[in-house]
Amino acid sequence: MTTLGIALMGTGRMAHVYGPKINAHPGLSLEVIYNPRASSAEKAAGQYGGRPMDDLDSVLSDARVDAVVIATPTDTHVEYIAASARAGKPIYCEKPLDQTLERVDEALGVLKDHPVPFMLGFNRRFDPDNAALRAAVAAVEIGRLNMLMSWSREPAPPPIEYVRASGGYFVDATIHDIDLLCWIAGERPVEVMAAGSCMFDPAIGAEGDFDMTMTTLKMPSGALVHINNSRACSYGFDQRLEAFGDAGMVQTQNHHEDTLLRWGGSATLARQPLKHFFLERYDQSFYNALDEFHAAVTSDRQPSATAQDGRDALAIALACVASARTGRAVAPDYS
């Protein structure tokens, strides 16, 4: 197995997800942890290994760095993509590319001029259950695809500071479902219709954002797609998919902490709590996503989730925002 030396860009929440996964992967070697603040880089290097660095040029010219994993704040993604592409380094970038189509198009332009392998961290594609459902659809197990449905309900609303910086619920969260469902369906919508409410956290509503939404995507094939999202869920992280075709239907189920069934004193059947949130539920998917990145880079092919996929998902999410505001069906800007 060819080993890739990795520079992990960033030391925040997502960097703490990727650090241990890079270490666990036999084909990846964590060479550098970068943060422009030297003290942050040093602290993270103390946890995960790798040399701490605070100078971008030095990182990108380091011979031990074969590829970069970008896990910095969203509004710096395009900048690091551009620098890394110009340096000829393969790039794994945490989603989203950016919150605006303008900046995303800038990144696409750089990647066109400097065509390094590029992968966007749409980790849910790499969850084994989600991947198995897509495989069933691709194998025409359920015939022609007619309906697709996704549930994504988070345990509790994030801090309002997070909401403010997130680009809005559709851009921050629905974008995951959008990418996953378009990838499963093998097509992208001609129009979207979306509705949103704020029923959990009034502070979110005060920002003009929603904390629960329902979205319909109208596909060119005629297939209809439903997504429901909620910023709160009393019973944990509710993540389900359903694909309905003219020859069958297939569903993924939620993940419980264990398989115990309890038949209780009031004569009921109970199961264990759900896995709490995305770090628990999608733990394996982050490893698998890095594995896809490694496999693609070392075999000289494009990884599964491209920059164009990221642009499409953003365009669709922005169309959802417009639809929820105007009450009209909106065509995404794929130009």
Next chain:
Amino acid sequence: MTTLGIALMGTGRMAHVYGPKINAHPGLSLEVIYNPRASSAEKAAGQYGGRPMDDLDSVLSDARVDAVVIATPTDTHVEYIAASARAGKPIYCEKPLDQTLERVDEALGVLKDHPVPFMLGFNRRFDPDNAALRAAVAAVEIGRLNMLMSWSREPAPPPIEYVRASGGYFVDATIHDIDLLCWIAGERPVEVMAAGSCMFDPAIGAEGDFDMTMTTLKMPSGALVHINNSRACSYGFDQRLEAFGDAGMVQTQNHHEDTLLRWGGSATLARQPLKHFFLERYDQSFYNALDEFHAAVTSDRQPSATAQDGRDALAIALACVASARTGRAVAPDYS
């Protein structure tokens, strides 16, 4: 138990559903089966008992007839409602009241002037599972209601003649889900957004109708409601509900023919076929609906599903039609 003498109006498909249920109910006595064609009335009376009659005035002036069950073609409902109300007979009428708001308002006017007990046959309210889900919501088991979802996928498309006379898929079928979900939610939508496709039977599309739809209802409380309908379903009659609140979630499940779990040669777990269609799946609900009618009439109160409920559901279904055609959110005409 007070016994009500029943005149069953009509001898078609739905009359064949109600005939045996009337006979099975200890408080109902099938006195008359009416059809303007004497031979049809005679044939049905031979099957279910009761005297065959072909003259409406004679039926409504018969002292043994305490109440009428109207199961005639939809476009005759208003006429029979008017005649029965004027004769002072309590009325159970198969849904829908009519396909147009004008005719429904006519019926409402007659019922206002002649206020007999009136019940519309929204049988799904009386399915034990659906009723248990509503009871859980009403008991605030799941806290405040945030989302409601309904699946209704039929095994196979009906004959095109049926489709032509049906008033369209939203008015014919979605109306069931609309009534059920508004009844559960305890409110009616301010706006609807709907989308439809035709992917199963091109003949349905040629009529300008859909054979699969997705509908979103926006409730005054902020709750969001999703309905998906399909005229075809390879695995049987798929009927599910999901209610999501801030303190929990509750679902009904499909009904299988038996409980057998089979662990097979290719190492899979399989269950039995679903109950085939509405006659099998909702068999109990028709009996329970008649039981509600009997209980209401004999205790001098209004039954659960009123004529106004029928008007509301029709207004919402017509708004769905308009939304699916224009791509806009549409406010139902509740005037």
Next chain:
Amino acid sequence: MTTLGIALMGTGRMAHVYGPKINAHPGLSLEVIYNPRASSAEKAAGQYGGRPMDDLDSVLSDARVDAVVIATPTDTHVEYIAASARAGKPIYCEKPLDQTLERVDEALGVLKDHPVPFMLGFNRRFDPDNAALRAAVAAVEIGRLNMLMSWSREPAPPPIEYVRASGGYFVDATIHDIDLLCWIAGERPVEVMAAGSCMFDPAIGAEGDFDMTMTTLKMPSGALVHINNSRACSYGFDQRLEAFGDAGMVQTQNHHEDTLLRWGGSATLARQPLKHFFLERYDQSFYNALDEFHAAVTSDRQPSATAQDGRDALAIALACVASARTGRAVAPDYS
């Protein structure tokens, strides 16, 4: 459909089960309710119809009585079987035939001399789920049968007077599982090994009886059979079967009051209570058993559960008693 006039013998608990079922069956007509105490017969006739009678000879010579359903105390079964057989009346007899092999052999002798149709009320054979499992085994869906398992756990111990008169737990309750499993397997055991404890009600232990047991049956084919019984069960009436063969496995599941799944505040999944006890869980089976009796009598064939089946089950249950007492494998007395 040929109608059979029925004399219901007895007015106790099981008579109250059979009365309504006889009335509900279109081919059975409840002509007579018999009890040697006239007042009891009159009271029951007031509930279920039929003429009250207190003289056995009059019942058995009544031209309207085509068949008898015996639901009297167990120790009178043989007496009524003998009288009815001599009168040439087809017999449906609640289980068990008797608690002793001697008296059972007496009944078998009478039935040999007066070969009327005879059916023993092993109602669990006629439960749709149990019947579906047997059909799967008979259709060789799971290949050659290797293991069979039965759970039968009752909600709460019966009154100690009932226990005293019951013949012991194996003879009273395990006999149901024994008959059902031998019927499914198509063979009867060469040896049994049984163990019992008393952990719920010390009064049962004081009678020398058990309130929980585990039984193993060794079949001539090599198949092994497990039965567990409990006089108490905190979550309701636990009734399950499992059949394991070299090509698959099939299980029945418990019956819940409805299908609702509840995802609650502490993040668990819960289902509805189980149906409480045998009247609720096996309600359909009593009707189906009478239907089998009707079908057999009117088509002049032997019903499914014969007097010999009853003798076999009793011999096996008595072997269980002996094994639990001695700690040895015991061969049932099939002589």
Next chain:
Amino acid sequence: MTTLGIALMGTGRMAHVYGPKINAHPGLSLEVIYNPRASSAEKAAGQYGGRPMDDLDSVLSDARVDAVVIATPTDTHVEYIAASARAGKPIYCEKPLDQTLERVDEALGVLKDHPVPFMLGFNRRFDPDNAALRAAVAAVEIGRLNMLMSWSREPAPPPIEYVRASGGYFVDATIHDIDLLCWIAGERPVEVMAAGSCMFDPAIGAEGDFDMTMTTLKMPSGALVHINNSRACSYGFDQRLEAFGDAGMVQTQNHHEDTLLRWGGSATLARQPLKHFFLERYDQSFYNALDEFHAAVTSDRQPSATAQDGRDALAIALACVASARTGRAVAPDYS
């Protein structure tokens, strides 16, 4: 975390299970791989790291070896235990200790004289589901324990050479269930009753062994325990537990490859295949067992599964053999 240098004794099937787990554990360092045949040790060291060694004394006197993991053939376990204990090395030994009580007592004697930390590889205790079930029982969630049940059905019979050397099915396989259930119940049986058949592989019967068994354990508390084992299972590795108490019941479920539910063309519900065999199903348990060993050794306490536990389980398994042969309840030799 204190790191323990490990000498892995043996290079056979189980050594290939432990090698990668030792490497994956942050507190264990694979220092030595031992086999008296140098070539085998070298080959395994090439796969898993560590220095290959073929001289036992050198291994046990190596300063980098803090503890040994014995995964050699069963009939050599006692010899390596004795040598390691005399050298003062903490010992993790794959089960069983030995196939005879005589040799096991020899090991117990050595361990008494040289009291090093000792852990027997009853890995199923460390499966998260099994451990959760025991925790529920220990927390008195189901009240007083009345019944315990275990299913262990293997996908396919092992080669006949394996069977010949295995000590018989009870000693080779049932011993796992015995240890697990006694550990959960917190007591060991006063008597066992067992039955066996040979229905899958006649070669196994020709050896005087069984390929399917049913076992009952009678506990001092009165609790009854059922175990069923099969050398063949068409649908995979069937592993389930059920604990029944006077206040509830708790079950573990089989592990599927993923969570997909498929609703198919013939209207059935299907799930994914089971995990194939013990390497897949109990993968996590081997890691967790080593983790318990590490935690016990580094905190100077005895690990969970002791040599005495191993002796008890063997005594019970041998009692099962005797019971299955004689048809009598047999008291295990705990002397």
